[in-house]
Amino acid sequence: xxxxxxxxxxxxxxxxxxxxxxxxxxxxxxxxxxxxxxxxxxxxxxxxxxxxxxxxxxxxxxxxxxxxxxxxxxxxxxxxxxxxxxxxxxxxxxxxxxxxxxxxxxxxxxxxxxxxxxxxxxxxxxxxxxxxxxxxxxxxxxxxxxxxxxxxxxxxxxxxxxxxxxxxxxxxxxxxxxxxxxxxxxxxxxxxxxxxxxxxxxxxxxxxxxxxxxxxxxxxxxxxxxxxxxxxxxxxxxxxxxxxxxxxxxxxxxxxxxxxxxxxxxxxxxxxxxxxxxxxxxxxxxxxxxxxxxxxxxxxxxxxxxxxxxxxxxxxxxxxxxxxxxxxxxxxxxxxxxx
Amino acid sequence: xxxxxxxxxxxxxxxxxxxxxxxxxxxxxxxxxxxxxxxxxxxxxxxxxxxxxxxxxxxxxxxxxxxxxxxxxxxxxxxxxxxxxxxxxxxxxxxxxxxxxxxxxxxxxxxxxxxxxxxxxxxxxxxxxxxxxxxxxxxxxxxxxxxxxxxxxxxxxxxxxxxxxxxxxxxxxxxxxxxxxxxxxxxxxxxxxxxxxxxxxxxxxxxxxxxxxxxxxxxxxxxxxxxxxxxxxxxxxxxxxxxxxxxxxxxxxxxxxxxxxxxxxxxxxxxxxxxxxxxxxxxxxxxxxxxxxxxxxxxxxxxxxxxxxxxxxxxxxxxxxxxxxxxxxxxxxxxx
Ligand SMILES: Cc1ncc(C[n+]2csc(CCOP(=O)(O)OP(=O)(O)O)c2C)c(N)n1
Ligand SMILES: [Mg+2]
Numbered sequence: 001x002x003x004x005x006x007x008x009x010x011x012x013x014x015x016x017x018x019x020x021x022x023x024x025x026x027x028x029x030x031x032x033x034x035x036x037x038x039x040x041x042x043x044x045x046x047x048x049x050x051x052x053x054x055x056x057x058x059x060x061x062x063x064x065x066x067x068x069x070x071x072x073x074x075x076x077x078x079x080x081x082x083x084x085x086x087x088x089x090x091x092x093x094x095x096x097x098x099x100x101x102x103x104x105x106x107x108x109x110x111x112x113x114x115x116x117x118x119x120x121x122x123x124x125x126x127x128x129x130x131x132x133x134x135x136x137x138x139x140x141x142x143x144x145x146x147x148x149x150x151x152x153x154x155x156x157x158x159x160x161x162x163x164x165x166x167x168x169x170x171x172x173x174x175x176x177x178x179x180x181x182x183x184x185x186x187x188x189x190x191x192x193x194x195x196x197x198x199x200x201x202x203x204x205x206x207x208x209x210x211x212x213x214x215x216x217x218x219x220x221x222x223x224x225x226x227x228x229x230x231x232x233x234x235x236x237x238x239x240x241x242x243x244x245x246x247x248x249x250x251x252x253x254x255x256x257x258x259x260x261x262x263x264x265x266x267x268x269x270x271x272x273x274x275x276x277x278x279x280x281x282x283x284x285x286x287x288x289x290x291x292x293x294x295x296x297x298x299x300x301x302x303x304x305x306x307x308x309x310x311x312x313x314x315x316x317x318x319x320x321x322x323x324x325x326x327x328x329x330x331x332x333x334x335x336x337x338x339x
Numbered sequence: 340x341x342x343x344x345x346x347x348x349x350x351x352x353x354x355x356x357x358x359x360x361x362x363x364x365x366x367x368x369x370x371x372x373x374x375x376x377x378x379x380x381x382x383x384x385x386x387x388x389x390x391x392x393x394x395x396x397x398x399x400x401x402x403x404x405x406x407x408x409x410x411x412x413x414x415x416x417x418x419x420x421x422x423x424x425x426x427x428x429x430x431x432x433x434x435x436x437x438x439x440x441x442x443x444x445x446x447x448x449x450x451x452x453x454x455x456x457x458x459x460x461x462x463x464x465x466x467x468x469x470x471x472x473x474x475x476x477x478x479x480x481x482x483x484x485x486x487x488x489x490x491x492x493x494x495x496x497x498x499x500x501x502x503x504x505x506x507x508x509x510x511x512x513x514x515x516x517x518x519x520x521x522x523x524x525x526x527x528x529x530x531x532x533x534x535x536x537x538x539x540x541x542x543x544x545x546x547x548x549x550x551x552x553x554x555x556x557x558x559x560x561x562x563x564x565x566x567x568x569x570x571x572x573x574x575x576x577x578x579x580x581x582x583x584x585x586x587x588x589x590x591x592x593x594x595x596x597x598x599x600x601x602x603x604x605x606x607x608x609x610x611x612x613x614x615x616x617x618x619x620x621x622x623x624x625x626x627x628x629x630x631x632x633x634x635x636x637x638x639x640x641x642x643x644x645x646x647x648x649x650x651x652x653x654x655x656x657x658x659x660x661x662x663x664x665x666x667x668x669x670x671x672x673x674x675x
Binding site for chain 1: 368369372373376394395396397398399400401424425427428462463464465466467468629630631632634635636637638639642643668671673674675
């Protein structure tokens with residue numbers, strides 16, 4: 001069955017239904033699982049970084065933020081892009097270098113964006129999104145808007161200068177920005193404890209005199225609740241804060257990485273707290289849905305993603321003129337996020 | 340002579356230098372336990388231990404700066420910048436600190452460090468992981484910039500760079516890491532910095548290339564009477580070899596992996612034109628990438644870098660007409 005893809009804003013609005021948040025978490029998981037297969041078939045080339053295990057954070061961002069708030073995130077951004085509302089067609093199209101991609105296939109996996117749902121182009125340089133989020137918040141503050149910026153970076157990114165400079169600026173200017181550190185235990189092939197002398201990354205906040213908190217990143221409700229408080233605080237003009245979200249990278253760092261460097265048992269221990277399973281139990285326990293209903297959702301997501309893969313595979317690559325589009329900025333372009 | 344991949348030649352060069360000189364040490368992200376994101380330091384942690392082969396946090400400014408300090412104190416650090424773009428957050432340490440220290444200390448301080456960075460397109464890594472960016476570092480007095488084009492050059496230039504008493508940036512074309520070639524190891528395999536390599540003799544036209552474009556130029560030259568020169572060291576470049584060749588052929592083509600505007604080939608063309616104006620049979624010209632970022636889509640990425648077919652056609656037209664041919668994008672009516 002071929003469905004007309006919804007617009008990203010409609011997909012975002014749909015998340016007000018708790019069953020839709022479950023559907024979206026599954027969509028991200030199944031989408032990411034597909035990427036590995038497409039790689040093996042040679043339909044995706046270069047590199048790609050998937051986010052299985054981090055779906056709770058992705059969806060919590062989408063349900064907590066207003067659609068006119070903005071997010072900066074990393075190359076591990078498929079999940080956040082889908083959660084915020086980008087269609088699987090525009091994300092997969094970009095990953096496969098097809099004209100249906102969000103920027104017509106010239107960007108690839110690491111360069112997703114959709115200003116309609118507040119996603120600035122995802123950052124391929126570690127740490128770069130941190131001061132840029134502070135800058136977005138600077139614009140909101142200067143113009144007196146009650147919008148909020150959220151920077152999502154990895155645990156590894158807390159060791160780069162841009163992270164510290166961004167936090168300090170935000171602190172002295174009291175900017176409406178929330179710094180989310182997605183601590184998935186690894187930066188590339190290095191475990192956090194080999195690169196960073198502290199285990200509690202929210203402690204970084206103390207140097208910049210801002211509140212810092214760590215939250216269980218596998219539990220959607222816990223992440224949403226904490227993020228909601230930090231965002232509300234920023235929106236109320238109380239300044240920036242840091243939220244460490246403790247997740248786990250179920251897959252390797254990128255494409256072929258089998259992550260053999262992980263200690264035995266670590267992955268299984270985290271998988272026993274899979275955010276999708278936890279969510280499923282929570283919905284059933286609360287009586288929000290029956291197991292059958294959730295099974296049905298999972299199956300319909302699988303079918304929908306299979307359709308997206310089929311459609312995208314049949315979509316052409318861009319022609320040479322695409323190489324030359326948007327290199328220069330025309331004088332009349334309006335600033336991103338402005339109507 | 341041993342047959343090896345470019346990345347293995349780099350490992351061999353690092354290992355040979357580390358065996359010969361205890362002050363040589365390595366730093367970079369995932370270079371030790373994992374053997375390097377591109378396997379250019381495989382096995383070195385086992386042989387030389389964690390004091391000399393160090394994994395770093397994601398802190399390019401920190402560890403590149405640490406290399407400057409360690410070099411001032413008598414070590415010979417080699418730092419790996421996984422993708423050249425990441426040098427953007429550490430450029431001060433290379434261009435403004437390391438390159439100036441000898442001069443600003445009245446010759447008393449030397450900074451014998453090497454920055455190795457992978458460069459270029461061809462891997463589908465997208466526009467922020469596919470640039471060559473030699474302009475960031477080339478034309479900085481005091482800083483040597485070299486680029487290997489095959490396994491022998493990878494071995495020979497890396498060893499020469501480590502032995503050099505000043506700072507050297509090695510720009511390694513990522514697309515060549517898996518290429519195989521014959522390598523002479525040991526002292527005979529060292530290629531001096533500042534010396535270009537004549538890869539193929541010819542009498543009709545001189546083609547100057549660098550890094551990834553050397554194999555393109557060599558393949559394109561097959562049916563032409565072209566002399567192909569691998570510049571090898573970009574700064575300071577080997578004027579003697581290039582001028583000598585053009586004096587003989589009377590024609591010059593530079594094949595560059597860089598945008599058309601501001602590319603290093605301007606320097607070669609300008610010097611040759613000024614020095615050999617009356618000996619030229621035709622205007623020298625450059626075959627480059629277009630002035631556009633490297634696109635991801637495979638069919639576009641492969642056109643961005645000059646292809647063998649395109650270079651052959653351009654040089655053939657040039658030889659036939661004596662005129663400089665238009666680049667493909669203008670022929671197709673495309674501009675940014
Ligand atoms: C400045 C810079 N240095 C190095 C890299 C290469 N790199 C890409 S992702 C990555 C690991 C980042 O780890 P983390 O911040 O924990 O994020 P994760 O990948 O786990 O989501 C590295 C080192 C880069 N993109 N930019
Ligand atoms: Mg991480």
